[in-house]
Amino acid sequence: SQQGEEDPQALSIQEGENATMNCSYKTSINNLQWYRQNSGRGLVHLILIRSNEREKHSGRLRVTLDTSKKSSSLLITASRAADTASYFCATSTHHYGNNRLAFGKGNQVVVIP
Amino acid sequence: DAMVIQNPRYQVTQFGKPVTLSCSQTLNHNVMYWYQQKSSQAPKLLFHYYDKDFNNEADTPDNFQSRRPNTSFCFLDIRSPGLGDAAMYLCATSRPPMETQYFGPGTRLLVL
Numbered sequence: 001s002q003q004g005e006e007d008p009q010a011l012s013i014q015e016g017e018n019a020t021m022n023c024s025y026k027t028s029i030n031n032l033q034w035y036r037q038n039s040g041r042g043l044v045h046l047i048l049i050r051s052n053e054r055e056k057h058s059g060r061l062r063v064t065l066d067t068s069k070k071s072s073s074l075l076i077t078a079s080r081a082a083d084t085a086s087y088f089c090a091t092s093t094h095h096y097g098n099n100r101l102a103f104g105k106g107n108q109v110v111v112i113p
Numbered sequence: 114d115a116m117v118i119q120n121p122r123y124q125v126t127q128f129g130k131p132v133t134l135s136c137s138q139t140l141n142h143n144v145m146y147w148y149q150q151k152s153s154q155a156p157k158l159l160f161h162y163y164d165k166d167f168n169n170e171a172d173t174p175d176n177f178q179s180r181r182p183n184t185s186f187c188f189l190d191i192r193s194p195g196l197g198d199a200a201m202y203l204c205a206t207s208r209p210p211m212e213t214q215y216f217g218p219g220t221r222l223l224v225l
Contacts, residue, residue, distance in 0.1 A: 030212070031212055033212070033213070035216075040201075040219075040221070041218055041219065042117070042119075042203055042205075042216035042217050042218045042219050043156070043203065043205075043214075043216040044216070045213045045214065045215070048212060048213060088155060088156070092212055099144075099207055099209065099212045099214070100158060100161070101158070101214060102158070103148075103155035103156045103157075104155055105154065105155050106153075106154075106155060
């Protein structure tokens, strides 16, 4: 199964700075999603970008998708201490009408107050 | 609030002793998923139910089984847990054609 791969895997920044994470994948996708996971908790959906979209914004989040390079990036602007979490990209393929996600390894982001 | 609930949050079992993890949802979603997440790794899909139809991933060990008695509940059964099965188990739901998945808080399994 295909799987996103994020780069870099650990990022430590000061509050107010921007954080950028990258993700690469290997095969065709329907969409790519980013999720956040706080330590020891479940995942929370952040943003979805479809294969025919190039850029999408949601609040302080900006995601880009380059299907020719099979890569995506997530930018968090003006980071806050509450943004400290692991961030995963997940590629979506449809399987008999429902959505299967393949998750990448994740980026650990630490925002220092 | 509509949500995905997993119980218990922490489960300790002994090597080889069957264990069941539970997931319930108030979202009325027709698809339910089980993921395994080992420390510092990505969640890995084990299987999912689309309504009553069970879909197993090709590389999910036979040791893992699942039951979905109704729309709201789904169970993960580990028949003979090994030390390598210690992980966080995440339940998620979705309702096609929406493509977002909603996750529970997870159950952390420890095998002694």
